[in-house]
Amino acid sequence: MKKFRFIILTVLVFGCGAGFAFADGATTESNAGAIDMVWTLIAAFLVFFMQAGFAMVETGFTRAKNAGNILMKNLMDFAVGAIAFFVIGYGVMFGASKLGLFGTDGFLLLGADAKTYSFWMFQVVFAATAATIVSGAMAERTKFKSYLVYSAFISAFIYPVVGHWIWGGGWLGAKGFLDFAGSTVVHSVGGWAALAGAIILGPRTGKYITINGKTEVKAIPGHNIPLAALGVFILWFGWYGFNAGSTTAGTNESIAVISLTTTLAAAAGAIAAMFFTWFRFGKPDPSMSLNGALAGLVGITAGCAYVSPLAALVIGLCAGVLVALSVEFIDKVLKIDDPVGAISVHGVCGTFGTLAVGLFATDGGLFTTGNAALLGIQALGVVTVFAWVFGTASLLFLGIRLVMGLRVSKEEELKGLDIEEHGIESYSGFQIFLNQ
């Protein structure tokens, strides 16, 4: 046994020696480049896994009879979106700028090198994140083929234009607008597109019932809280790639503090949402606490590299309360049916996170330096991005409604989209009340 260990040790020592010999031609710069590329790609793979998180959250928060349909949407908005982003989106986002509004070359990644490929990989998973947020708000009543059309458009045009403004050399970035990992670029874009979709689509049958001119708000409980919780943990895990990976440089030491601020904000968001529901409804609500963790994550995404850990904690706490208030307001006052709370988590908390940079940034924040200039720029970005996304997404959904229809028939909605859209049950062999 001892002899065996010795042999292994010898092999290891010689193996390492060979490795060093092989890397003889490497310079400090080439090693740094390699570290950066590996970090960017690992982060991209983590963010890709967030697709699984979104799929599980959305499946868990909706009814059993639509589970297969929502999984198909999550699968296809990545698949369709990735190709759309490859063909058109990346060029619009990072091509040579036209008036600071959109990019004009780099379509199909023509003439790109390895570094660009790794950067594309990191960007495509972001584009897909923005696209997949929408499926939750439009769950349980959207025509599948109409959703496919939407997926191509958001990844090819709506998202890349915003990305160009802020990250691709466009006018907002030039003004000094700060959005480190995408509270606005990714989450607000998804959230506001979700808002447009949910309004144009209308609520699920049985969500708002009008009796004698008085509208009652009904709860339609999700069918699997464990799946939703798994989804939130997967999202939280993937978020480390989302935020810390946004350095796109493993040699950048700020990845450590970014991971710290991300963790604190998520934890604070979950706690805040839990206590808020506890005080307001008498019991700590699991689904809202899960939303709270996501709210904290969305809230810290813009400022994760710009704020102190304590500020991150405050941002998370505020986002956790904000998401609970916003879900209630959108559901009970605006009467917009958002089954998973996507508009509140991504749209509202994304906006809050972007403004929070103007308040808490160690360099230029209102509370830290007393200077309101940055906050003004952040607000300008928030408003213009809302106008662009809500406007174009509304046109897109109205156009789809006109040409091919956006919503399934009432009977199909009642029977479930699994059977009617896909001809399959997600829980074959299980007893499920299909009337729910």
Added chain:
Amino acid sequence: MKLIIAYVQPHKLNDVKVELYKNEIYKMSVTNALGCGQQKGFTEHYRGVAIEVNLLKKVRLEIAVNDAYVKPTVDAIIKGAQTGEIGDGKIFIMPLEECVRIRSKETGGSAIG
């Protein structure tokens, strides 16, 4: 006293409940059921392969009523569940010998109502 058993399409259950409430019938038991009548069956696809599903999903309602309530109950079920297509379901009405409320040991008509 009568026991009314109805098999209806799952997605019509909510409409049936609404109609029953309108006719002031609030007590019922509902279970999942499988069955087939004239409709025979339908086809599902799993990974591209067709599956013959012979037994269809239905829900079974059981409602015990006093005689005066038989007609309102049946009317409500028909109104809520009828689409005019094959597969709307069936209603069975049978005499009910006795009914006991466990909590109070009441029997007969007062236990039902």
